[in-house]
Amino acid sequence: MSEAPWHSRARRIFVVPAFAWLAATVALPLALVAAISLGEATQGAPPFDWSFTFSNYAIVLGDALYVEAFAASVRIAGTSTAICLLIGYPMALAIARARPERRLWLLFLVVLPCWTSFLIRVYAWMGILRPTGYINSALQALGLVEEPLGLIANAFAVHLGIVYAYLPFMVLPLYATIERIDAALVEAAHDLGAPPARAFWRVTFPLSLPGAVAGSLLVFIPASGEFVIPDLLGGPDTQMIGRILWLEFFQNRDWPVACAIATALAALLAGPILLFDRYRARGT
């Protein structure tokens, strides 16, 4: 150890605490959750006994409610991610191509909403969308509608909330990737006979894909497990798995089933992350 070169020792000084932190705050709780998912529910405190049974997984996978909720989560998160990509890509492109002194301001505006608590921003959408909210009051005052529009407690509101909340996570990695693309490459494409649209699709777009993939994961993964948005803006047709998890844990107090759901969700989300890793490994 004392013979190790200074840089390898220095690396240890920085890397070991980081890994210790990750182990204590991520790996350990995850292992605990996985262990509880194999236990049995009881009426005690804590409300489970250690065991080694897969019956909780059988319950989760055998019940249409849970499977439906998983499917709805993936569907809603997937659609929201696609919408974020469609809105976020032109935004990121425009920011990357803006004059340098303006870029900082535009990025600042993208991040600005994050200065307010996430929860409060979702509550604010309730105030905007509910039957007696700003939109419906305004429409009724103007005489455009008789009855309030059903803007809340449905899939529309959940998608709106997710896209609104997670758009910055799509824009930022996309911007970082597009901004790094050498402007000379686009000029070279023009030089070689490609007008702007062709140069975009043949050069800028393929080189921005790593940013699009990173942004999509940053939106899709938290959106799949989202609990607050479907709880506050959703309705009976938007039973996302995060909400079911919460109900199992706090209302039914069935920790083993809740932990089985959480473990299954983590396994489900590990898929796209591993895919992204392989994609990156291939790219470099």
Added chain:
Amino acid sequence: MIRVEGLTKRFGGIPAVDGVDLEIGQGEIFCLLGPSGCGKTTLLRCIGGFEAPDAGRVLLDGHDVTGHAPWLRPVNTVFQSYALFPHLSVAANVAFGLETLAMSKAERAARVAEMISLVRLEGLAARRPSQLSGGQRQRVAIARALARHPKVLLLDEPLSALDAKLREETRLELVDLQARLGISFVFVTHDQDEAMAISDRIGVMQGGRIVQVGAPAEIYDRPATRFVAEFVGRINLFARDGGWIAVRPERIGLGAGPHAGTVRECAFLGERRLVFIDSALGRVVASVAGSDIVPENGAAVGFGWPADAERRLPA
């Protein structure tokens, strides 16, 4: 082939290119030479269509292309950092410019193969740019730019990213390539040796203007201004009659001579030796053959030059 008339390009009100007139012939290697910031790259970019001039015209083959976008001009560029598409193979980089031309697949493949063999990159067609050496990347950039059969090839400091040895070899290859293709090459460089070695004619630029155009020997032997004399090779300048007398170091003879001085330092460069002399005329540099015997540092030395070695320059 190329005519530039009264071309002016300003950035933030400051002219980068300031009223340039220029004519470059068919099959000529023309070099724009000057220090950084002299406007040579901006002038090249105006010819390529990447900058819109504020005044003046660019004519190619008699056609005014001033307002034409780069993708509509019959010229192609070898960029300074090559700007190869990192996500495409060597063959796909070379084929890029052919995609918008009306060609059959077979014709296109044949042209790509022809270009790759022209720059001797056979066997590397499937590689990505990141898997190539600097010299190989430069060849890909040349092959890619030549694939569209441009009337003029523009090269922006194409050798600056190569190491010294490779640079000399590549110079010769470029001259050879141009001779085979017979198209015009317009070259931008700040390296006077490079410009001298490969150009048919050189345009020396200073402050956005072309201060002298001529063959390398003409520029060297008969510089039009003090700037040109000092920028192209070494020069001795002596004040006389309100102007300057310029004498190249290799025209200064050591030994008996009308002037006297003290040897300050000798720099041995292999085939040549530079002798720096302090004299009443100021610091004088003489270039003698490396094999010549020269006085030691601190020794008194006489020197002079023939009358035809003098070049009068305006103040």
